[in-house]
Amino acid sequence: MIKVKDLSKEFIMHILNGKVIEGFKNVSFELEKGRAMGIKGKSGRGKSSILKCIYRTYIPSTGSIMYESSGFGGVDLARADDHTVIEIRKSEMGFITQFLHIIPRVSALDVVAEPLIGAGVERENALKKAAGLLSELGIPERLFDAYPSTFSGGEKQRINIARAVITKPRLLFMDEPTASLDEKSTATALAVLNALKAGGTTMIGAFHDIRLMKQIADVIYDLDEMEA
Amino acid sequence: MRKPVLRVRNVTKIFGKGCRTCLDDGSVFEGGICPDCGSITGCKNISFDLFPNEILGIVGESGSGKSTLVRMLYFDVEPTKGEMFIEFEGKNGVSAGLPGFTGLTGENNIFKTGSFIKRQLKNFFFGMVYQSAHLGLNLDVTAGGNIVERMLMANGRNIEKMRARASMLLARTEIPVERMDSPPKNFSGGMQQRVQIAKAIANDPAILFLDEVTSGLDVSVQAKVLDLIRKLQNETGVSMLVVSHDLGVIRLLTNRTLVMKNGRVVESGLTDQILEDPQQEYTQVLVNSAL
Ligand SMILES: Nc1ncnc2c1ncn2[C@@H]1O[C@H](COP(=O)(O)OP(=O)(O)O)[C@@H](O)[C@H]1O
Ligand SMILES: Nc1ncnc2c1ncn2[C@@H]1O[C@H](COP(=O)(O)OP(=O)(O)O)[C@@H](O)[C@H]1O
Ligand SMILES: [Mg+2]
Ligand SMILES: [Mg+2]
Ligand SMILES: [Zn+2]
Numbered sequence: 107m108i109k110v111k112d113l114s115k116e117f118i119m120h121i122l123n124g125k126v127i128e129g130f131k132n133v134s135f136e137l138e139k140g141r142a143m144g145i146k147g148k149s150g151r152g153k154s155s156i157l158k159c160i161y162r163t164y165i166p167s168t169g170s171i172m173y174e175s176s177g178f179g180g181v182d183l184a185r186a187d188d189h190t191v192i193e194i195r196k197s198e199m200g201f202i203t204q205f206l207h208i209i210p211r212v213s214a215l216d217v218v219a220e221p222l223i224g225a226g227v228e229r230e231n232a233l234k235k236a237a238g239l240l241s242e243l244g245i246p247e248r249l250f251d252a253y254p255s256t257f258s259g260g261e262k263q264r265i266n267i268a269r270a271v272i273t274k275p276r277l278l279f280m281d282e283p284t285a286s287l288d289e290k291s292t293a294t295a296l297a298v299l300n301a302l303k304a305g306g307t308t309m310i311g312a313f314h315d316i317r318l319m320k321q322i323a324d325v326i327y328d329l330d331e332m333e334a
Numbered sequence: 335m336r337k338p339v340l341r342v343r344n345v346t347k348i349f350g351k352g353c354r355t356c357l358d359d360g361s362v363f364e365g366g367i368c369p370d371c372g373s374i375t376g377c378k379n380i381s382f383d384l385f386p387n388e389i390l391g392i393v394g395e396s397g398s399g400k401s402t403l404v405r406m407l408y409f410d411v412e413p414t415k416g417e418m419f420i421e422f423e424g425k426n427g428v429s430a431g432l433p434g435f436t437g438l439t440g441e442n443n444i445f446k447t448g449s450f451i452k453r454q455l456k457n458f459f460f461g462m463v464y465q466s467a468h469l470g471l472n473l474d475v476t477a478g479g480n481i482v483e484r485m486l487m488a489n490g491r492n493i494e495k496m497r498a499r500a501s502m503l504l505a506r507t508e509i510p511v512e513r514m515d516s517p518p519k520n521f522s523g524g525m526q527q528r529v530q531i532a533k534a535i536a537n538d539p540a541i542l543f544l545d546e547v548t549s550g551l552d553v554s555v556q557a558k559v560l561d562l563i564r565k566l567q568n569e570t571g572v573s574m575l576v577v578s579h580d581l582g583v584i585r586l587l588t589n590r591t592l593v594m595k596n597g598r599v600v601e602s603g604l605t606d607q608i609l610e611d612p613q614q615e616y617t618q619v620l621v622n623s624a625l
Contacts, residue, residue: 118613120614120615120618121615121618121619121622158610162604163607164607164610164611165603165611165613188590188602188603188604189383189385189590192589192604209586210557210561210586211557
């Protein structure tokens, strides 16, 4: 479903006299539908950058990202035009970011339901689904109408997970999705993610904890090994 | 793939008589003043597409040509050259009853159509919210009157119906209905912007232009107006062109962004990409100074 070839990212910092910062170099892999890949590597090796290049928050410097889209057929995400990327993100992708990008003054329930409403699901229905998902992730009901900006790190992270998985995306990116969760909420989060995977979602994730990564990943891409 | 509702091609505005130097598509002058004829470049060679339901941001420092651009699209300012095409099949009565107008087929350069059609488009198809309320409102006429006036321009007839709709629009933009019969000159800045928004959406436009609508407001008031804009876009699916020098506004509202400098687009991309992986030096400075 996704085939990444010779992908590299360099950041050219014009404001630092053109200094070049290497994000990562020569990444190639292939992943079949419904499989999960974990990216392993020390801090700064480029795990987040790889995810962001595929999602196109970063523009890749070299290489191709052939993605088999349900709506557009074969697309090279490294070169696809902005509108195609916007459409594919909306209808096929989810991204659990490391930190919640706060949308101010929107309730937890609405934050989570929003992508589903954007995908055309009727509002009442979307809110019901959001509530179910939040309960599953162990968010107490009294927080549903509160603003996530006031939540603890672990609660924010679960909002983030719920928002990314509610549409049951075909392709899910996860950047340290359980980093700020305690043991119990990590277990429920992994259960939610594994259920999604069982439903056919393809996943690419960066994890700081190898033990956790192995609970969801079928294959591991080791950036440290590449370096050695 | 859906088609753009608006296509803008090579739009240029030179203030002054212009000469070969400043009309040349390749020329750029710091500060925008032509060294040969003294004319000022407002915008140079701007092209972009706007899709249905899309919120496109335009960011750039003061004087970069953002307002000139939207004012040309809204027919407030006449372009020196360039084209605009609209492709739209929908309700909203623009092509209905326009003599000699074949409809919004995306084939005619709208800048070259007659003043009647432009006026119709301005009234039915576009909406505009200006930075200064006095440009968008008659501050001495009641809030309700301002809105009814816009409906009249779009051939509204039944006064009772129009008043009822004005009251509904004011409620939607969170203006207390009892203020409907007061003039906006007595309103706070945030309320004036809400009335402007209510007026701009009075005829259900397909495209809304928002030029620095929150720039003069206190931070807390700003936040509420931005919430309102998000809510309206969600509910109506109107396409928006959001002009702001404030990257926070752009981040909150838009999916895609054009970065302008000296009248030109220097970079465009997905908004998260512009913010996290800016390519041009100018954008990198802009993003870094906003942090
Ligand atoms: N937006 C960016 N601009 C400049 N440098 C970046 C940016 N994102 C990441 N980097 C650099 O790229 C390298 C890899 O970072 P990252 O992908 O965050 O690694 P990891 O997620 O493995 O910790 C680091 O040196 C980091 O400083
Ligand atoms: N009516 C006008 N006559 C002459 N110059 C103008 C006029 N309007 C704008 N300009 C000039 O055009 C340039 C772009 O201005 P403007 O579009 O207002 O920028 P922005 O909205 O990005 O701040 C500036 O140099 C400005 O001084
Ligand atoms: Mg990281
Ligand atoms: Mg301006
Ligand atoms: Zn000149």
